[in-house]
Amino acid sequence: MEFAPHYLEPSTSPGQWEGGGSWTPSSWASGPWTSGPGAAGPWVVLRGGAGGRRTDGEDGVPGGAVLLDRDAVLVADIAYNGDPGRVYPRPGAREAVAELRALGVRLGVVTDQPGVARGSLTRPGIERVHHRIEELFGPFDVWAVCPHRPADRCGCRKPAPGLVLAAARALRVRPERTTLVGGTGADLVAAASAGAHGLLVRPDNARPGELAVAGHRRAADLPAAVRLLCAAGTA
Structure with a gap:
């Protein structure tokens, strides 16, 4: 499978969501493109x-999108992994993604990769x-990556809303029609800060504070999360 990405440049110009309405730079919280000095992203x-498909459901494709955290949700969480040979899907994750894709749901991945700023990872890696x-799961409509450390004070590292907003904007899907399935409380805070929905997976590994943030929005794993989304009509 060929991986031929199209890179989006940061933008501060007003634009239109499909289905009506508009965004302005001020409506992006602190702006997903707002990063610390020397910290692009x-x-x-x-x-x-992907950005040209309709998102309002009029073509038979459900409106909205599902964004997935990468590590510990899609694949095993291996710190600073730049080796494709060490990519191991989480149990049932491939089937869960296939189920969402079969429903016509827009799919994206949002991931913090601070190893870039620390010098342990490269963009090519x-x-x-x-x-x-993508060889294992099939193509995703959008990828959004934060390459910063917490000290960079960027606007995209979760729990900041930038990754969620950037992915939603790329897909031309309103944040309120977007659900982020994540593995930490930071994912849920990022979703809420962006005006999106959040769902916590693997709650047995979560800290007490993260469970408090999640409330009832939790599932044992990605397959269970997909079942919840389908039952709620979110996917």
Whole structure:
């Protein structure tokens, strides 16, 4: 499978959501493109044609999108992994993604990769890992990557809303029609800050504070999360 990304450049111009309404730079919270000094990002990769599909359901495709955290939700969480040979899908994750894709749901991946800022990862290494993930899972409509450390004070590292907003904008899907399935409380806070929905998976590994943030929005794993989304009519 060929991985041919189209890189989106940061934008501060007003624009239109499909289905009506508009965004302005001030409506993006602190702006997903707002990063600390010398800290460019986030990196947004949109697959060809993904941003041009309708998102209002009039063509038979459900409106909205599901964004997935990468590590510990889609694949095993291996710190600073730039080796595609060490990409291991989580149990049932491939089938869960296939179920969402069969429903016509827009799919994206949002991931914090601070190893870039720390010098442990490179952009080509991350892209090789993402290529391998797409070989295993099939294509995702958008990838949004934060390459910063917490000290960079960027606007995209979760729990900041930038990754969610950047992915939604790339897909031309309103944040309130977007659900982020994540593995930490930071994912849920990022979703809420962006005006999106959040769902916590693997709650047995969560900290007490993260469970408090999640409330009833939790599932044992990605397959269970997909069942919840389908039952709620979110997917």
